[in-house]
Amino acid sequence: MNATRRRADATENRARIIEVARTVIARSGEVKLNAIAKEAGVGQGTLYRHFPTREALFAEVYAYDVDELVAAAPALLTEHEPLAALRLWFDRVIDYARVKRGVFAAVEAGVQRDLVAHSHGPIGDALTALLVAGKADGTIRPDVDARDVILLTGYLSRLDEAEWDTRARHLLELVVDGLRRRD
Numbered sequence: 001m002n003a004t005r006r007r008a009d010a011t012e013n014r015a016r017i018i019e020v021a022r023t024v025i026a027r028s029g030e031v032k033l034n035a036i037a038k039e040a041g042v043g044q045g046t047l048y049r050h051f052p053t054r055e056a057l058f059a060e061v062y063a064y065d066v067d068e069l070v071a072a073a074p075a076l077l078t079e080h081e082p083l084a085a086l087r088l089w090f091d092r093v094i095d096y097a098r099v100k101r102g103v104f105a106a107v108e109a110g111v112q113r114d115l116v117a118h119s120h121g122p123i124g125d126a127l128t129a130l131l132v133a134g135k136a137d138g139t140i141r142p143d144v145d146a147r148d149v150i151l152l153t154g155y156l157s158r159l160d161e162a163e164w165d166t167r168a169r170h171l172l173e174l175v176v177d178g179l180r181r182r183d
Contacts, residue, residue: 013050016040017046025099066096069096076130077129082130090172094168097157100157101156127149134179
């Protein structure tokens with residue numbers, strides 16, 4: 001096997017490990033690395049070559065979700081009116097918060113602080129773009145900012161799994177209704 005193919009395999013393995021870990025973290029309170037390796041179709045050595053510690057894997061899963069969430073805001077604004085884009089972005093926030101809850105439950109407090117520092121700036125910027133667009137077209141009230149919305153949505157990572165499906169989307173609809181400009 002040539003070096004280029006080996007690198008491609010390594011890249012594919014890494015991406016598969018991250019995706020499986022994300023799924024496992026979102027659905028389960030107990031995360032075992034050997035189960036992630038098995039489900040990803042790689043050996044434990046491959047997993048540890050890419051992620052030498054649990055925390056390294058969880059941090060990568062979390063960073064991946066932050067990047068996906070941030071990239072979604074401008075894409076949604078090109079395809080939808082600002083209020084609709086915000087609603088669709090909040091749908092993604094629900095998935096992000098489920099993974100965030102699982103990651104935070106699995107990592108130590110010091111790593112959690114690093115993850116929060118990585119996410120709040122970019123997520124705040126993405127949310128600001130959505131809010132600015134909504135204010136410009138008159139659908140979002142002028143007295144809100146990204147920090148308000150981040151504080152309001154922070155509870156999602158604390159919802160119990162048993163009430164996730166019935167509450168997460170409903171609660172974000174309440175937030176959207178509260179953000180809507182009323183004349």
